[in-house]
Amino acid sequence: MKKYIIIIIAIALVCVGCYREQRSKLTQRGKEIHDSWLMYSQEMIEKTIVPVFQMDAWIGGNDSIRRIIEDNYFPYLRVREEATNEFAFYDGAQKILTVNTNGYALADNGASWLVSINNARTYESDYGQIPMFLAYPSQWRLFISKTGNQQWNISLDTTRSMGSKCDWKLSLPANDTIVYFSQQEFSLAGNGTFKYAGDVYLRYHIDETLQHQGKQYPWNRGVVSMIARFIDPETNEIPTDDIHVKAEYTGDGIKITYRNITETWEFEKRH
Amino acid sequence: MSWKQQLQRHDIQIGIGDPLLPAFVTGQIFGHGRPDYYEQLPAVNWFGDDSYKWRACTPAISISYKYRLTKWFWLGATLSYTCFLENRYDRVTNVKTSSERDHIISIMPSVRFSWLNKKYVTLYSGLSLGYAVDIIQYKSQTEKYSTAEHGVGFQLTAVGVHVGRKWYGFTEIGIGMQGFIQAGFGCNFNSKKK
Numbered sequence A: 001m002k003k004y005i006i007i008i009i010a011i012a013l014v015c016v017g018c019y020r021e022q023r024s025k026l027t028q029r030g031k032e033i034h035d036s037w038l039m040y041s042q043e044m045i046e047k048t049i050v051p052v053f054q055m056d057a058w059i060g061g062n063d064s065i066r067r068i069i070e071d072n073y074f075p076y077l078r079v080r081e082e083a084t085n086e087f088a089f090y091d092g093a094q095k096i097l098t099v100n101t102n103g104y105a106l107a108d109n110g111a112s113w114l115v116s117i118n119n120a121r122t123y124e125s126d127y128g129q130i131p132m133f134l135a136y137p138s139q140w141r142l143f144i145s146k147t148g149n150q151q152w153n154i155s156l157d158t159t160r161s162m163g164s165k166c167d168w169k170l171s172l173p174a175n176d177t178i179v180y181f182s183q184q185e186f187s188l189a190g191n192g193t194f195k196y197a198g199d200v201y202l203r204y205h206i207d208e209t210l211q212h213q214g215k216q217y218p219w220n221r222g223v224v225s226m227i228a229r230f231i232d233p234e235t236n237e238i239p240t241d242d243i244h245v246k247a248e249y250t251g252d253g254i255k256i257t258y259r260n261i262t263e264t265w266e267f268e269k270r271h
Numbered sequence B: 001m002s003w004k005q006q007l008q009r010h011d012i013q014i015g016i017g018d019p020l021l022p023a024f025v026t027g028q029i030f031g032h033g034r035p036d037y038y039e040q041l042p043a044v045n046w047f048g049d050d051s052y053k054w055r056a057c058t059p060a061i062s063i064s065y066k067y068r069l070t071k072w073f074w075l076g077a078t079l080s081y082t083c084f085l086e087n088r089y090d091r092v093t094n095v096k097t098s099s100e101r102d103h104i105i106s107i108m109p110s111v112r113f114s115w116l117n118k119k120y121v122t123l124y125s126g127l128s129l130g131y132a133v134d135i136i137q138y139k140s141q142t143e144k145y146s147t148a149e150h151g152v153g154f155q156l157t158a159v160g161v162h163v164g165r166k167w168y169g170f171t172e173i174g175i176g177m178q179g180f181i182q183a184g185f186g187c188n189f190n191s192k193k194k
Helices: A002-015 A028-060 A063-073 A178-183 B020-025
Strands: A017-020 A078-083 A086-091 A094-100 A112-117 A122-125 A128-131 A141-148 A151-156 A165-171 A186-196 A200-212 A221-230 A243-250 A253-258 A261-266 B010-017 B051-057 B060-068 B073-090 B096-117 B121-140 B144-164 B167-176 B181-189
Touching (some): A028 A078, A028 A094, A028 A112, A028 A141, A028 A186, A028 A200, A028 A221, A028 A243, A028 A253, A200 A243, B010 B167, B020 B073, B060 B096, B060 B181, B073 B121, B073 B144, B096 B144
Antiparallel strands (some): A017 B051, A078 A086, A094 A112, A112 A141, A165 A186, A186 A200, A200 A221, A243 A253, B010 B060, B051 B073, B073 B096, B096 B121, B121 B144, B144 B167, B167 B181
16 A cells, blocks of 8 residues: 555655746847837848949949849849839849939939839748738838948838838948948937838837947847837727837947846857 | 445545646746737846746645445545746845735545455546636735636546555546645545444
């Protein structure tokens, strides 16, 4: 009998399960919000602005330069001239971007370009493809206009972006060729709002100009403040407190401040 | 000598088993199926609890009574209980933000077929089928509720073995609310005749 009781107690102990989730870093939620901001802002830079600058170099080049630019910067895309001062990037038969130049090169004073994003970026879910933003990227239009020496203003067409806004100032060092844009130094200032599906608004302000250096990812220096707000789509009320996040880039990492706690997150090393 | 004089007719047993099936049925493991539309939108989740979890569960505890109608056929009932506990703690302050208790109770009429009836060893198979309820108690800083979900409880015992005479130990392999593997002890007895 004693044996049985011991066996039963042993089995009971085996069957009692206990699991404690790792508490991880205290600013984890703040880092998630920052990462989301970073992903979308990088997306705008890498998938929209950089190709536009490369297209600018392509438009201004002769045939041999055009071939070099195509081979080096967008081997899988092709530029087609759609109409006077209208060019488009194609990935196979799919149109990616359409650019309306006003007859000026981007480096020229008076350049004011309109960029339409033609393909919607989505992610797979049980409900099918869900857009990353409530404002479909296909409804986005960006204005890029030269405002000074090696300086451009980038803004979203607010009539079509449905809540997302952008007012950026992009600067390149003097004498740098803009075609190497993604691999060289540049800086970004300004503010904006990303609107996400589910009526979440992420408002951000670049407190200290963000500096990009070479292949350093994502930013080498700079500070950005973010405020996330949820607006109930049915009642149009704000049912939860806003979330405040501050991100400071330190060169090899990032200091995230969330709920009055600041922690450093190191970047993964890039090879 | 007939089996009525040789073998006891009443049987009470207490057992414990793994809680895997109740965990699966109530979504404690492998989730609750398709998530809500908003749960899939990562940005909306920023406004949920910023917390981490502590989870625990009891084994499937059961008590049953069976009466031997014939040498090989038993009829009775089983009551089983499993509890899953989940506490959430704020990631920054470490204060408990919510707790949830899932009490899963099954009451099932049972049959048993004992296909080997020796003095000290009995081998059997069995089936229990009845009612199960999942009583969910939730408490957080802003809300408190208790709700119940009803369903079917079952236990299919592929093979079970009793070892002992009046007091015995047992082990069963099967599938159901009492676990894939169950063990315990029990008591056989006859009612006193006047």
